[in-house]
Amino acid sequence: MKVKYFAWVRERVGKAEETIEPPASVRTVEDLIAWLSGRGETYAHAFETPKVIRAAIDHAHVRPDAAIAGAREIAFFPPMTGG
Amino acid sequence: MSCPVTIRIQNADFDIAREIAALTASRTDIGAVVSFSGICRGDKQDAKIAALTLEHYPGMAEEEIGRHVDEAVARWPLHGVTVIHRVGRLTPGENIVLVLTASVHRQAAFQAAEFLMDYLKTSAPFWKKEESPIGTGWVEAHARDDQALERWTKS
Numbered sequence: 001m002k003v004k005y006f007a008w009v010r011e012r013v014g015k016a017e018e019t020i021e022p023p024a025s026v027r028t029v030e031d032l033i034a035w036l037s038g039r040g041e042t043y044a045h046a047f048e049t050p051k052v053i054r055a056a057i058d059h060a061h062v063r064p065d066a067a068i069a070g071a072r073e074i075a076f077f078p079p080m081t082g083g
Numbered sequence: 084m085s086c087p088v089t090i091r092i093q094n095a096d097f098d099i100a101r102e103i104a105a106l107t108a109s110r111t112d113i114g115a116v117v118s119f120s121g122i123c124r125g126d127k128q129d130a131k132i133a134a135l136t137l138e139h140y141p142g143m144a145e146e147e148i149g150r151h152v153d154e155a156v157a158r159w160p161l162h163g164v165t166v167i168h169r170v171g172r173l174t175p176g177e178n179i180v181l182v183l184t185a186s187v188h189r190q191a192a193f194q195a196a197e198f199l200m201d202y203l204k205t206s207a208p209f210w211k212k213e214e215s216p217i218g219t220g221w222v223e224a225h226a227r228d229d230q231a232l233e234r235w236t237k238s
Contacts, residue, residue, distance in 0.1 A: 080205060082209025
C-alpha cells in the first residue's frame, strides 16, 4: 500500500510518500503507526505522540481503530490548519 | 432548483467580484450571496509574520470540501456554492480562502457559509507554516475551531 505524509509528519519522516508492506499482524491504523515507529529514528520522531496524528484511508478521515485491509492509500498528518 | 458547485485549489489569487458574478450570472432566483474571505495577517499576538506557506493533500482536499458542500446543500436551500482555497507561499494582505453561498434569502446563505468555514478549518487537509523573524514553524490547531464545529452537530 502507498503511504503519504504531510506537514511536520512529512518533514520528520523525511519523505512525502512511500510504498510499504506491513505484516498481516498490522490490522488497524494504530497498529500501522506503531509498526512505522519501529522503522527508525525519523519515524519514531514523527509518530512519538500518536494521539495527535490524524489519518485518512483513500482520501477519507478515519479513526485509529479503523481497519487497513484493502486500503490503497493511507495518509498521516497533524491536525489541520486551513481556512 | 439547480445548485452549481465550484471547488478550486490554486496558487493564484482570486477575484471576489468575478466569482460572485460567475455564481449569479443569468440567474434570477438568487436573492442573497454571502461572501467570506480569509486573509493572511501580518502579526499574531505581537509577533510579526512574514509569510504563510500552505500545504494540502491533493485529491483528498477537493473531495473533503466536496463532502461538506454536499452536506450544506442537503441542509440549506442553496442556489450555488463556490469554495476556493489557495496553496503555496502567501504574504500578509493576500487572500487565502473564499467561500460564496447563494440562496433565496440571507439566512441560509449566512449559515451555510459559516458551516463550510468551520469544516474547512478543522477537516479539510490543509496545513499552514508561518515564517517570522524568529524562524519558521507549523501553525497549531486551535481548540476554538473544534468548538465552533460542535454547534452544527447539536440538535
